[in-house]
Amino acid sequence: MTTPDDVAPSDPATADEPLEQRSATLAWRIAGVIGLIVAAVTAWIAWHNYPLGTLDRPGSAFFPLLVAALMAVASVIALIEARGATFGYEPIAWRRFGIAAGVILGGAGLLPILGFLPVALVGTTGLAILIEGKFHWKIPVTMTLVTFGIWFVFEQLLGIALP
């Protein structure tokens, strides 16, 4: 059951004021540096592993090298523009983020190995407890129904095998 108290006053989607703007300089610089590294690695791999070909018969290294060049240019622009960059600041509960991201990543990794039913069952129940903030008997019951529901639709109705 939801009550009016459930509405978080800080919910950005319902807040009327624009978000507080903070400097994104560091983040953009990191993005620029990562971009340069990725561009260099891409170019190195393409140069050493795939044929370049000639202008009238370009090989499979040709386009990746051009993309690497674009990436490098974009990264340099990012480093230049970083100085004045801002972003709408929203506080992040890092522990919540870590758990949620962990479930999404871990679930995706384990699902093909352990199968859909066990992974989805544990994953969704964990996420639900994280979102609700406490354990409640409704959570495992609902998630069992949901997991088996999805499994039923894919396996039985659509005839697509899940792992």
Add this chain to the structure above:
Amino acid sequence: MNPWDGLLYGLSVAFTVEHLIAALIGALLGTVMGLVPGIGPVSGAAILLPLTYVFDPLTGMIVIAGMFYGIMYGGSTTSILLNIPGDAPSVVSAFEGYPLAQSGRAGPALGITAIASFIGGTGSVIVLSMVAAPVAQVAIVFGSAEYFALTLGGLLVLARIMGGSLTAGLLPLAFGLLLGVLGEDAISGDARFTFGVREAYQGVSIVALAVGLFGLTEILRIIIQKGSTPYVGSLGWRQLIPTTSDMRNSAGSWFRGSGIGFGLGLLPGPSISLATLLSYRTESMVGRDRHKFGKGAVSGLAGPESANNAAATSSMIPLLALGLPFSATLAVMLVAMQVHGIQPGPQLVTTNPDLFWGLIASLLIGNVMLLVLNVNLIRVWVAVLRVPNWALLPSVVALCWAGVYTFRLSWFDLAVAAALAVIGFFMVRYNFQLVPVLLGALIGPLVERHFRQGLTAANGDLTYFITQPIAAGIWIAVLLVIVALPIVRWFLGRRRKASLVTTANEHHPSV
């Protein structure tokens, strides 16, 4: 075949009980998806994609067309009732829709939305049916130079339109192009950047991209905010049908909005959001009840809603006539067609008129179904909105896993989707755009193919790409759009609310 005959022929192909039920299922599923927070048209359509595998091509397309419109209507519903836009185009719907709902007129607001969507969508389909075939006739002579100009030019326009600064669009575009290179090279057969992983030979799947970047990213964003279960209060259902004065106030807006939407829908990029904004801005100047703007003006809801559906429909012209998807949603539509063995493009209208006209007719049917559904089921949608986040979000995550995996039965796709969810989270946080990543990855291989084929055809002469007259014209148009855009943005930015929207756009990039 002239357009009217074509449309009638398409209707005769599409108008069977089976197809009507398919349209109904599509619109129903689409609306539910649109109501789910974080699921915009892109990820919604991507998740629902596996559900269409069981149908024959035309039925599958009808389901998808129904979903397409349903998802957008669902997004508007949450905007109006909760002030939580489901996706970027419905941000504007909240401006007047939410105040209307607050003053106990949620019913008429949703009614106006349904009628506006219907008029915008239907009008646009009719114009589309007249324009698409002639455009395809022109495009049939296009060679590599023209396609290279269209694909690369389109991507550059997109990267420039999205986001204020150059970096915000260009860096994600480069990232997307890089993702598109991964996998087997279509021309030489070389496996590029696969590092011996067999599943990576197929490249990055669009479903993994769409679900990861748009679905899972948004879910992560919602989960980290505490206490984010929305509350739907009693909404005062005094009446569902708009009053005569509502109708009078919105009549002009429907047609102005449809016109604006149709025109802007032809541009690549976030044209739908742009169209809704421009329509809102127009209505605030010429709408019949403009004095009530900000307090629940019907015309400020009717115009943008018509623009929304009109733009969504007209944006299909480049897809149908050229085979090029210029928005993330259309990219998923393209994949849906390819799954069923349909390759849209200049040849489709001549080689497969059944599908071409059937597809256009199915858009029409989707629109009608939506109107029928929404007027009757508004109470059901409100019930869906009462499902708490703890039950909804994990279910969507499980559905995403199942949808991504079943697309190609590949663990690699799952890993890519999950990784992109985390990368996308940080990109959105620091104002980088996600749409150029998706379209770069999808259109990049086309750019490469036409570039290499063009060079071979021209014996290595690079001037070939700009000396062909049509290609040169496209490049000039690309330059014009890039120059004209800051002027349009300045016009839209003059209103405080509009600047709020650009912020919201960056946070709901699921165009």
